[in-house]
Amino acid sequence: MDATNNGGTKRVRTIIVAGQSSERTRQVLRALRGFTNVIWPTSLESALAQTSSKDAGCLVIADDLREEPVDEFLQEARELQRNLPIFVITDPDDVAEAVSAMRHGATAVIEIPPSYAALCEEVTRAMQ
Amino acid sequence: MKDMPQTVFVVDDDDAVRNSLRMLLKSAGVHAEVCASAQEFLSTYEASHPGCLVLDVRMPGMSGLEMQHELNLRGATIPVIFITGHGDIPMAVEAMQHGAFDFLQKPFRDQELLDRVQRALARDSEYRARLRHTDQIRERLASLSPREREVLDLVTQGKANKMVAGDLGVSQRTVEIHRAHVMQKMEAGSLAELVRMMMAVAP
Numbered sequence: 001m002d003a004t005n006n007g008g009t010k011r012v013r014t015i016i017v018a019g020q021s022s023e024r025t026r027q028v029l030r031a032l033r034g035f036t037n038v039i040w041p042t043s044l045e046s047a048l049a050q051t052s053s054k055d056a057g058c059l060v061i062a063d064d065l066r067e068e069p070v071d072e073f074l075q076e077a078r079e080l081q082r083n084l085p086i087f088v089i090t091d092p093d094d095v096a097e098a099v100s101a102m103r104h105g106a107t108a109v110i111e112i113p114p115s116y117a118a119l120c121e122e123v124t125r126a127m128q
Numbered sequence: 129m130k131d132m133p134q135t136v137f138v139v140d141d142d143d144a145v146r147n148s149l150r151m152l153l154k155s156a157g158v159h160a161e162v163c164a165s166a167q168e169f170l171s172t173y174e175a176s177h178p179g180c181l182v183l184d185v186r187m188p189g190m191s192g193l194e195m196q197h198e199l200n201l202r203g204a205t206i207p208v209i210f211i212t213g214h215g216d217i218p219m220a221v222e223a224m225q226h227g228a229f230d231f232l233q234k235p236f237r238d239q240e241l242l243d244r245v246q247r248a249l250a251r252d253s254e255y256r257a258r259l260r261h262t263d264q265i266r267e268r269l270a271s272l273s274p275r276e277r278e279v280l281d282l283v284t285q286g287k288a289n290k291m292v293a294g295d296l297g298v299s300q301r302t303v304e305i306h307r308a309h310v311m312q313k314m315e316a317g318s319l320a321e322l323v324r325m326m327m328a329v330a331p
Contacts, residue, residue, distance in 0.1 A: 090217070093217065095216065095217060096233070098220050099230065102220070103230075108225070109217055109221050
């Protein structure tokens with residue numbers, strides 16, 4: 001995992017989760033706490049603000065944002081942080097949504113239910 | 129120079145799909161060329177030909193994704209719209225990560241495809257216009273003398289003529305003359321325009 005040795009202090013990168021996500025996804029994201037910080041900001045605005053933090057490692061847009069304009073949120077996050085890895089968790093087989101997310105700046109799209117191994121691999125690779 | 133007409137290249141191993149797409153595109157006034165395989169397309173495609181590509185994912189021999197990889201290796205910038213009857217999220221994500229313009233699942237509505245084709249053609253057209261513009265700027269830059277180029281670099285860094293003169297060890301009047309030549313050769317109407325030109329060709 002990305003841990004920067006900065007003057008002797010290890011800096012742990014943070015996974016910011018926008019949305020509360022399904023229980024299964026929450027479990028997987030919580031499991032990632034074993035090797036890095038995972039935070040759930042209370043609002044989308046707060047999540048966007050967190051992406052500007054120097055510790056921001058990646059943004060995960062969880063699967064319960066269906067009522068929200070996901071593409072708009074994604075685009076806004078991408079404009080704020082050009083190089084931040086952004087993952088979108090979507091319904092299985094919703095290819096159109098996945099394509100739309102990719103067009104709006106997602107780094108990758110992960111289907112529900114995300115497997116711990118798959119998410120861990122994607123996040124680790126992106127944050128390196 | 130007259131621009132070449134845009135062409136929509138359709139690569140699909142299914143005769144019926146190729147023919148229906150050709151008819152559809154023709155009915156929308158779009159020139160289309162069809163190929164039955166990736167190899168057939170790659171053997172004739174020239175990157176200078178403007179247009180876009182409608183590409184089937186699953187084909188015998190080289191698949192659509194493999195063909196996209198080959199096009200990327202060749203530095204081709206043609207917008208690619210993938211079509212597939214058996215798409216899944218990992219496949220769509222892979223295609224998009226490698227620069228696909230769009231990814232469409234069959235069956236799709238005619239208008240849906242036509243809209244995407246129009247957007248892809250518009251993007252190709254914009255890209256080629258940008259490329260022509262930067263080529264023109266590079267040609268103009270190449271026409272500058274070494275001293276004019278030095279003056280250009282310094283004035284676009286925001287330095288006044290007096291400072292440029294000091295840096296180059298010449299008189300202010302000499303700088304003014306070089307600067308006028310630069311503006312003329314670069315066909316720039318203002319310093320701001322000159323700066324924009326340099327930003328357009330910056331590495």
